[in-house]
Amino acid sequence: MILLELDGVTKKFGGLTAVNKLTTTVQKGEILGIIGPNGAGKTTVFNLISGFLKPSEGSIRFKGEDITRLEPNQICRFGVSRTFQIAKPFGNITTLENVMIGAFNRAKDVGEGARIADRVLERTLLSSKRNALAKNLSVPERKRLELAKALATAPEILMLDEPMGGLTPTEIDKMTELLLDVHKEGIAILIIEHVLQAVMNLSHRIVVLNYGVKIAEGEPTEIGKNSGVIEAYLGEEYVFPSR
Amino acid sequence: MRESRSLRPFYCLICAALAVATVPLFVSSDYFLTVFISVLYGVYLCICWNLVFGYTGLFSLCHQAFLGIGAYTSTVLYLNHKLSPWLGMFVGAFLSTALAVGLTFVCYRYRVKGLFFGIVTLAFAFVIQNLVMSWDYVHAAVGISLVQMDAPWDYYFMERSPYYWIILFLVVIALAVTFFIERSYIGYYLKAIREDEDAAEALGVPSSRYKILVMAVSAFLISLGGTFYAQFYMYIHPENVLSFGPMVTMQVGTMAGGAGTLLGPVIGWTFFGFFDEALSWLPIGSLSTATITRITYGVILMTIVIFLPTGMVGLAKRLSVILRIRSRRYSGE
Numbered sequence: 337m338i339l340l341e342l343d344g345v346t347k348k349f350g351g352l353t354a355v356n357k358l359t360t361t362v363q364k365g366e367i368l369g370i371i372g373p374n375g376a377g378k379t380t381v382f383n384l385i386s387g388f389l390k391p392s393e394g395s396i397r398f399k400g401e402d403i404t405r406l407e408p409n410q411i412c413r414f415g416v417s418r419t420f421q422i423a424k425p426f427g428n429i430t431t432l433e434n435v436m437i438g439a440f441n442r443a444k445d446v447g448e449g450a451r452i453a454d455r456v457l458e459r460t461l462l463s464s465k466r467n468a469l470a471k472n473l474s475v476p477e478r479k480r481l482e483l484a485k486a487l488a489t490a491p492e493i494l495m496l497d498e499p500m501g502g503l504t505p506t507e508i509d510k511m512t513e514l515l516l517d518v519h520k521e522g523i524a525i526l527i528i529e530h531v532l533q534a535v536m537n538l539s540h541r542i543v544v545l546n547y548g549v550k551i552a553e554g555e556p557t558e559i560g561k562n563s564g565v566i567e568a569y570l571g572e573e574y575v576f577p578s579r
Numbered sequence: 580m581r582e583s584r585s586l587r588p589f590y591c592l593i594c595a596a597l598a599v600a601t602v603p604l605f606v607s608s609d610y611f612l613t614v615f616i617s618v619l620y621g622v623y624l625c626i627c628w629n630l631v632f633g634y635t636g637l638f639s640l641c642h643q644a645f646l647g648i649g650a651y652t653s654t655v656l657y658l659n660h661k662l663s664p665w666l667g668m669f670v671g672a673f674l675s676t677a678l679a680v681g682l683t684f685v686c687y688r689y690r691v692k693g694l695f696f697g698i699v700t701l702a703f704a705f706v707i708q709n710l711v712m713s714w715d716y717v718h719a720a721v722g723i724s725l726v727q728m729d730a731p732w733d734y735y736f737m738e739r740s741p742y743y744w745i746i747l748f749l750v751v752i753a754l755a756v757t758f759f760i761e762r763s764y765i766g767y768y769l770k771a772i773r774e775d776e777d778a779a780e781a782l783g784v785p786s787s788r789y790k791i792l793v794m795a796v797s798a799f800l801i802s803l804g805g806t807f808y809a810q811f812y813m814y815i816h817p818e819n820v821l822s823f824g825p826m827v828t829m830q831v832g833t834m835a836g837g838a839g840t841l842l843g844p845v846i847g848w849t850f851f852g853f854f855d856e857a858l859s860w861l862p863i864g865s866l867s868t869a870t871i872t873r874i875t876y877g878v879i880l881m882t883i884v885i886f887l888p889t890g891m892v893g894l895a896k897r898l899s900v901i902l903r904i905r906s907r908r909y910s911g912e
Contacts, residue, residue, distance in 0.1 A: 386781060412783035420781070426774035428839075429767075437771045438782040440764045449764065489783055 337364040339524055340385070340416070340493055345394035347380055347548075354380045356548040357394070362493060367515075367525045369539030369556070371532070373569050377548040378528045379421060382497055385526075386418045387411040398493075413441060417491035419482035421498045421528075427471030431462055434470050434481060438488030453488055460484040460514060476507045483514065493524045500531040508534055532574060536560065544569065588841075589758055596751045603740035612739040616811065618852030619746040620804065624825055625832035625844030626753040627801040632829075633838030634757075634766065635793045636773030638693070641682070641700035642829060644707040645675035645798040647821030649805025651711060654723055654815060657733065664734035668806035672799045679798035680791055687787040692776070708821040722816030725809065734810045742811045749807065750845075753800050757841055760796075769793060770839070831876050835883050837892030846891050851876075 340362040347355040355377045362368050370378050383389040385396055387408040395404045398414050406414075417438075426434050435453035436446070443449035457463045460480045465473060473481060479499055486494055499515070500508045512534050519525055529535035535542070536556045544552040544559060546568040552559055559565055560574030606612055624646070631637045652671030656662040662670075682703055686696055712720050729737045736742060760766050771779035772786045779786050809815045818824075828848065836847020858875070859868045887894055 388777065388780075407785070408777075408780035409783050409785045412781060418781050420778065424775045424778035426771050426778065428774060429770050433767060433770070437767050437779065437784065440767065441783040443764075446762065446764055446767070449767075485778075485782055 338362070339364050339366075339399060340526075341397040342381075342385070343395050343397070345381075345384060345391045345396060347377075347384055347389060348392045354548050355384065355391075355545075358545075358548075358550055359394075360543055360550065360553060362524050362526055364492075365519070365522045365524055366541065367519055367527065367539050369535040369542040370526065370528045370545065371530070371535060371542060371559075371569060372545035375547075376545040376569075378545055379497055380548075381545070382418055382495055382526075382528065385411075385495065386416065412489055412491075415490070415492035416495065417486040417489045417493070418495040419486050419497055419499065421501065423475075423478040423482045425470035425473065425478055425481055428469060430467050431470050431473065431481060432457065432466045435484045435488045438485045441489040453484075456484045456488045459517070460487070461510070475502050476504075476510075479503065479507075479511065480514070483511075483518075487518065491523060493526060494518065495526045497528050498530065499527065500529055500534050503531075512538060532570075533577070536574060536576065589755065592751065592754055592758065596747060600744060600747055603743050609739055612743055614853070614856050616739065616743050616746055617856075618849060619743070619750055620807065620811075621828045621832060621848040621852045622845050623746060623750050623753055623804050623807075624801060624829050625836070625848045626750065626757060627797050627804065628829035629833045629838060629844045630757055630760070630793055630797045630800075633833055633840070633843065634761070634773065635769040635790060637683075637790060637794065638697035639700050639794065639797075640697050640826060641704040641707075642797070642801050643821055643823060643825045644704040645679060645802050646805040646808070646825055647707065647711065647815075647817070648675045648678070649802030650809040650815045650820045651717055651723075651805075652802075653734075653806040654725065654809045655717055658723070663732060664806055664810055665732070668734075668803050671806060672802040675798040675802035676795045679794040683791045683794045684787075687790065704821070704823075704826075708817050711821055712817045720817065722814060722818075723809075725813040727813060734806070742807075746807055746811075749800075749803060754841065754845070756796065756800065760793075761841060765789065765792075773839070827876060831880055833890075834880065835890055837890030840890070840892045843890050843892045850891070851879075 338361050342358050342360050345355060345358045346353065358381065370381065372378055380389065384391050387406050387410070391404060395402055397403065398416060403411055403414060426437070432450065432453050435456050436449040439449040439452040443452055457466055460483055462477065462480055462484060465477060470481060483496070483499060500511055503511060508531055515525060515538060527535060527538065539556055541554065542556055542559045543550055544565045551568060552562045552565050557576070560570070560576070566573060602615060603612060628639070628642050631639045649668060649671040652674055653664040653667030656667040656670060657664050682700065686699055691699055711717055717723070727737065728735045760769070768779070768784050768789050771782070771784055772789060776786050805820055808820055831851055832848030833844045834847070835851060836845065837843030855872055858872055883890065
């Protein structure tokens with residue numbers, strides 16, 4: 337079943353075409369990776385889907401409904417939730433309260449919001465930081481908080497903008513495990529990532545962007561060998577580490 | 580613990596208010612009652628502004644306009660149409676609310692945020708002030724003087740004490756509104772908007788709707804304060820209710836006490852209100868008290884913003900944490 341459909345989505349900033357006629361889909365329960373060099377338009381795609389930017393042309397549909405012109409908060413309520421590349425914690429309130437704000441999408445009152453938030457904190461290994469101000473969290477904790485906030489909204493599609501950026505290999509493994517756990521629940525994941533090993537292992541399918549144009553789409557094994565992708569981004573053939 | 584649903588703070592608030600309400604029974608001096616009333620009035624303004632600035636992070640610089648609209652509307656309606664200020668104050672409040680909604684909506688529509696919101700609202704306040712200044716129907720730059728009389732149904736009292744109870748009641752209402760907003764999901768939404776509007780939107784917070792809501796509530800409340808000012812001080816002029824003066828009160832009281840906390844504005848302005856009065860007792864040579872007051876406020880506001888951004892409430896919290904750690908250390912060893 338198709339959850340999200342991008343149909344000829346184009347975004348122009350003045351003379352610059354940041355995203356050019358992008359057409360792709362996200363299936364239910366799928367993990368779709370988006371890779372490409374810096375400035376390829378990956379984050380712009382996220383901003384377009386989540387409503388922070390409006391496309392110059394084309395349309396975006398979620399479960400068949402047109403969400404192209406909706407506001408970010410409405411899109412979130414549809415079940416499309418995103419994180420930001422540079423974590424945006426609500427610094428002067430506690431970690432729990434940060435997550436509660438997402439939970440109010442489905443909680444009827446503050447008590448229920450707190451219960452949902454506590455469950456999410458436990459899953460994302462943040463329970464010990466429950467009452468700490470979010471501005472006092474470390475970088476890996478902030479990354480997990482981004483994920484926790486988005487998860488609390490009970491999304492059907494989770495859009496993650498570089499969730500592994502700035503993490504150490506151990507932390508990357510931890511995050512990968514978390515994401516696989518989320519995926520098991522049937523939540524589709526759309527992930528932008530530069531940590532190739534993570535994105536190649538996680539994704540079912542990968543879309544490669546370069547100068548706003550989709551230059552390849554397919555399974556990670558095909559993408560790793562694709563000569564256009566190697567030239568534009570990978571530099572050399574991507575060899576999957578043997579297990 | 581933080582998300583506890585207990586109503587205890589609310590009951591404490593009511594008890595404290597009842598205690599404070601007995602003051603006129605003991606204090607017969609008109610002078611002291613006037614001082615208390617003026618302090619409570621300042622506290623009320625601070626609470627109203629705190630909702631917008633402290634909780635939501637909206638740097639509104641036009642609350643003096645809503646204050647003035649409240650004062651002028653009820654007064655003009657009474658003088659020209661014999662409408663009791665008890666009713667007129669709601670006309671003024673609804674007018675202020677409508678303007679606040681309109682202004683905030685326009686700012687949302689054209690994506691005016693942060694400091695630019697402050698500039699737009701400040702300009703709005705100047706426009707209102709200068710309109711009134713040159714509008715003969717509302718006595719333009721002459722201002723409107725009222726005459727004291729015994730007419731409780733028209734919001735006029737011979738004694739000071741009824742005014743004291745009215746402004747105390749307003750303070751309690753404003754605190755209760757803040758309290759119930761803070762503990763509902765709306766309070767969480769407002770704080771999220773204050774901390775990061777984009778992140779809030781991404782989590783499903785309809786930020787524009789809540790910004791408009793909080794401006795509307797705040798404008799409504801502060802407008803009632805405007806009517807109180809007119810009835811108590813009996814003289815309104817574009818230079819008192821519509822000027823930047825009350826805005827300074829709101830900023831000093833809220834920031835000094837602790838923006839975004841329930842009791843911050845109360846503590847902040849109780850301190851500064853009495854401080855203000857105490858200054859007038861000082862023998863000060865050639866400088867006027869007003870000048871001294873303004874200089875002191877300026878210095879204090881700068882100091883607080885630089886060194887104590889969380890205000891007195893924040894300082895108290897920090898001290899209590901330090902003390903708790905200390906006592907734990909001593910008892911532990």
